[in-house]
Amino acid sequence: MEEVRACVKMEGIVQGVGFRPFVYGLAQRHGLRGWVLNDERGVRIEAEGEKDKVHGFLSGLSSPPSLAMIIKTAVAYLPPLGYNSFEIRNSKEGEDGFAFISPDIAICNDCLEELFNPQDRRFNYPFINCTNCGPRFTIIKDIPYDRENTTMSGFRLCPSCSKEYNDPSNRRFHAQPNACPHCGPTLKLFSGSGEKIATHNPIRETAKLLMMGKIVAIKGLGGFHLACDATREDVVSRLRKRKGRKDKPFALMCRDLDVIQGICLLDHISRRLLEGKERPIVILPKKTVATVAPSAAPFQKTFGVMLPYTPLHHLLFAKGAPILVMTSGNVSDEPIVFKDNEAFVRLRRVADFFLVHNREIHTRCDDSVIKPLNGSITFLRRARGFAPLPIKLNRDGKSILGCGADIKNTFCLTKGRFAFLSQHIGDMENFETMRSFGEGVELFKRLFRIEPECVVHDLHPDYLSTRYAMGLALPRIGVQHHFAHALSCMAEYGSKGPALAIVFDGTGYGEDGAVWGGEFLGVTINGYERFGHLRYIPLPGGDMAVREPWRMAAAYLERVYGNLDGLHIPFVKRLDLERWSQIRLAIRNKINSPLCSSMGRLFDAVSALLGVRGTINYEGQAAIELEQMAEKAETGEYPFKILEEKGMLIINPDPIIEAIIKDIRSGEGPFIISARFHNSIARVISRMAKRIRLAAGLSDVFLSGGVFQNHYLLAKVLDILKEDGFRVYTHQKVPPNDGGISLGQAFYALYIKGD
Numbered sequence: 001m002e003e004v005r006a007c008v009k010m011e012g013i014v015q016g017v018g019f020r021p022f023v024y025g026l027a028q029r030h031g032l033r034g035w036v037l038n039d040e041r042g043v044r045i046e047a048e049g050e051k052d053k054v055h056g057f058l059s060g061l062s063s064p065p066s067l068a069m070i071i072k073t074a075v076a077y078l079p080p081l082g083y084n085s086f087e088i089r090n091s092k093e094g095e096d097g098f099a100f101i102s103p104d105i106a107i108c109n110d111c112l113e114e115l116f117n118p119q120d121r122r123f124n125y126p127f128i129n130c131t132n133c134g135p136r137f138t139i140i141k142d143i144p145y146d147r148e149n150t151t152m153s154g155f156r157l158c159p160s161c162s163k164e165y166n167d168p169s170n171r172r173f174h175a176q177p178n179a180c181p182h183c184g185p186t187l188k189l190f191s192g193s194g195e196k197i198a199t200h201n202p203i204r205e206t207a208k209l210l211m212m213g214k215i216v217a218i219k220g221l222g223g224f225h226l227a228c229d230a231t232r233e234d235v236v237s238r239l240r241k242r243k244g245r246k247d248k249p250f251a252l253m254c255r256d257l258d259v260i261q262g263i264c265l266l267d268h269i270s271r272r273l274l275e276g277k278e279r280p281i282v283i284l285p286k287k288t289v290a291t292v293a294p295s296a297a298p299f300q301k302t303f304g305v306m307l308p309y310t311p312l313h314h315l316l317f318a319k320g321a322p323i324l325v326m327t328s329g330n331v332s333d334e335p336i337v338f339k340d341n342e343a344f345v346r347l348r349r350v351a352d353f354f355l356v357h358n359r360e361i362h363t364r365c366d367d368s369v370i371k372p373l374n375g376s377i378t379f380l381r382r383a384r385g386f387a388p389l390p391i392k393l394n395r396d397g398k399s400i401l402g403c404g405a406d407i408k409n410t411f412c413l414t415k416g417r418f419a420f421l422s423q424h425i426g427d428m429e430n431f432e433t434m435r436s437f438g439e440g441v442e443l444f445k446r447l448f449r450i451e452p453e454c455v456v457h458d459l460h461p462d463y464l465s466t467r468y469a470m471g472l473a474l475p476r477i478g479v480q481h482h483f484a485h486a487l488s489c490m491a492e493y494g495s496k497g498p499a500l501a502i503v504f505d506g507t508g509y510g511e512d513g514a515v516w517g518g519e520f521l522g523v524t525i526n527g528y529e530r531f532g533h534l535r536y537i538p539l540p541g542g543d544m545a546v547r548e549p550w551r552m553a554a555a556y557l558e559r560v561y562g563n564l565d566g567l568h569i570p571f572v573k574r575l576d577l578e579r580w581s582q583i584r585l586a587i588r589n590k591i592n593s594p595l596c597s598s599m600g601r602l603f604d605a606v607s608a609l610l611g612v613r614g615t616i617n618y619e620g621q622a623a624i625e626l627e628q629m630a631e632k633a634e635t636g637e638y639p640f641k642i643l644e645e646k647g648m649l650i651i652n653p654d655p656i657i658e659a660i661i662k663d664i665r666s667g668e669g670p671f672i673i674s675a676r677f678h679n680s681i682a683r684v685i686s687r688m689a690k691r692i693r694l695a696a697g698l699s700d701v702f703l704s705g706g707v708f709q710n711h712y713l714l715a716k717v718l719d720i721l722k723e724d725g726f727r728v729y730t731h732q733k734v735p736p737n738d739g740g741i742s743l744g745q746a747f748y749a750l751y752i753k754g755d
Contacts, residue, residue: 033048
């Protein structure tokens with residue numbers, strides 16, 4: 001029988017996921033000889049033996065372990081070398097390679113069973129893991145993914161763990177975080193003042209404290225959570241006050257799916273998301289009768305819920321309350337705390353106690369947040385469980401760094417055909433977030449062996465991300481904010497255009513110096529043409545109008561009616577007319593009142609007019625609460641106008657405002673008015689898209705921008721555009737908000753800079 005040697009190179013998520021033991025076992029079953037090893041690009045295999053058996057082996061490689069993700073496979077056949085056996089070799093470093101890094105993965109069923117088995121040596125051990133689960137991205141310092149390159153390097157394996165680690169038939173073979181109570185990380189409980197609490201069982205003590213109404217800072221995979229009993233209004237309110245988070249909903253962690261089903265409406269997509277290995281926070285409709293404290297998610301019809309994803313979480317729920325608030329361990333507007341010493345300083349006024357472990361977190365990483373819609377998903381935040389998985393692009397090219405925007409920042413580095421989008425960094429408003437950004441860029445450069453040849457930034461000159469780019473000794477490209485939004489969605493689908501991009505958000509620096517945000521763009525990879533936008537209106541007080549939506553409401557009323565006299569509606573009665581007269585004077589004198597075409601600000605204005613939200617405590621609050629009010633059964637719409645000025649289509653929403661005021665005066669309820677407003681915006685999109693198709697022949701439509709996180713609007717738009725015969729594309733891999741901007745920036749430069 002003819003013998004051959006197959007030389008195989010595989011790229012993807014193949015390190016730290018049990019891939020080499022899988023290859024070893026497959027080779028043993030087919031009676032082959034040779035070796036498998038990790039290198040800086042993935043896995044290399046040489047397998048020789050009878051030709052039919054080698055072919056069977058290669059076929060078996062297409063069914064890898066569940067956590068593996070094969071992106072590229074190359075096979076070459078060479079004469080046999082006469083290997084005596086099949087072995088797993090030590091990792092090999094290359095010159096210019098890189099490996100794909102697995103995200104952190106929720107505890108697997110095998111480890112969960114051992115965790116609660118009194119006969120198992122890891123019974124109740126909060127750091128149990130194997131090659132199928134546990135920390136990855138948050139503990140790695142460099143590649144190859146070996147123990148000495150992780151924060152587990154300081155924990156020397158005991159004989160039992162070492163035996164598992166070196167046994168190819170064991171699921172803990174080369175599981176880099178492998179440990180047990182004898183040799184691994186440990187837990188300690190501290191008071192708010194930093195004094196160690198004497199206890200033999202820190203988890204049981206923590207569970208008791210939580211049931212007693214205490215707030216505990218708990219160190220997890222990618223940082224600290226602030227936890228408390230979600231069923232106690234007094235405790236949740238106390239956490240809000242201490243954290244400085246007035247209204248923004250808290251995430252809830254529930255013991256199991258049955259508990260979630262008791263407070264939320266579930267479908268099969270939601271279940272799949274909740275139980276998936278990524279374990280994101282999933283935004284779900286509340287049930288009318290819920291046992292959760294009202295202040296956990298005030299003014300909301302939804303909860304953000306997740307299931308336990310670490311052994312520590314499961315042990316806490318086994319001994320304590322069924323529902324916990326589990327919110328990021330930070331003070332509002334700061335990044336999540338991930339270092340012990342910082343936690344004791346930054347969280348000491350928030351937490352009553354600290355549950356801390358001694359496994360260092362190398363990279364901070366928040367929980368991911370996903371909103372399901374009709375069988376698809378929208379990322380609100382892409383982080384734990386997903387970062388740093390690459391996004392495959394449709395071309396090769398130079399290595400690019402996209403710096404993103406300043407709100408919901410991410411960065412993106414490209415290498416070859418892959419874009420490595422960072423985890424959620426946060427809002428670039430302070431030194432700590434800026435430092436996190438810079439450290440993250442350096443980590444990704446190191447892990448993926450990337451030296452960017454070009455840096456891309458937003459056009460806004462005052463963005464900290466722009467200033468970072470300006471400080472690099474690299475060729476720079478500025479990309480308009482909404483063009484980058486459009487390209488981020490197009491990159492997901494490998495589209496170079498031409499296409500129509502509809503980009504609705506709150507704020508973006510326009511090329512004419514105005515604040516854009518209600519844009520209809522004809523887009524190709526090389527550039528864009530602005531076909532239309534929402535009619536410009538002054539932004540009274542600049543950024544103050546973002547924090548105080550009543551300003552936008554008053555500005556729209558002023559434009560529609562000339563003045564507010566005679567408008568006998570609740571909004572005007574609440575308005576400080578003397579203050580408004582001063583602001584109106586500033587508008588007329590063009591003082592701190594830039595023109596804006598922002599759809600997000602129109603949503604804010606309507607929210608304020610209806611008395612939903614005149615001032616906000618977190619980004620997007622007015623529009624979010626307006627969406628929550630919309631009566632789904634309502635089909636009515638308001639009139640609007642589309643004007644044409646110098647070849648530009650201009651949406652005039654003034655008739656919508658007039659109709660809303662008419663409804664308010666007639667006593668129509670805010671739930672109906674909100675729905676009619678949403679329906680009207682969907683109709684605006686349809687009419688604009690059809691006129692642009694007629695003029696430019698564009699039938700592919702890409703939707704991006706933070707406004708499309710509004711699923712009431714998004715569902716309406718998808719239905720109506722598909723009825724109109726458009727091919728519609730929405731974000732599935734990155735957020736439609738500014739968290740996806742960096743991908744669009746990098747995608748543009750990849751083409752502009754070429755090979």
